[in-house]
Amino acid sequence: MTLEILKTKEDLRNLIDDYAYLGDEKKITEQLDLFTPDVTYKVFMNGALVADVSGRENMESDFNLHSSQVKTYFTLNGQHTTKIDGETATGVSFSQIKMIREADGKDVLTDYSVKYEDQYVFQNGKWRIKERIGYFVIIESRTIS
Incomplete structure (x- = not known):
């Protein structure tokens, strides 16, 4: 394995970690910079397609709407x-x-186990996500105190 391949693997790992960090901090605009302008993003929950978004502008609307309904991400x-x-x-x-979302005046914690399948491209000196498919395999919700 060459140093170039190792550097690329590190860059790609940092890309997915940055996606998580920025999402947890609700920094949607910065998070969207990690994607190509023509990105496609799909989400499957329990095998059913629940989201299919194309383009950064459409993702921004969806991500902002979702973020407004969530008190805390981790x-x-x-x-x-x-x-x-x-x-x-x-x-x-x-x-x-x-x-963590609020429902009926109570905090509800939803725990997701997710597998992502990504396609990346190197553009303008940076790796970006061109396509992301999220498979939410296990979903568990409970009220917390």
């Missing part, structure tokens, strides 16, 4: 495997995402 990234081919790459990563 993301923990796990494995991240990549295959690099010049200025394009693919990746699979796993995350645990916790979200």
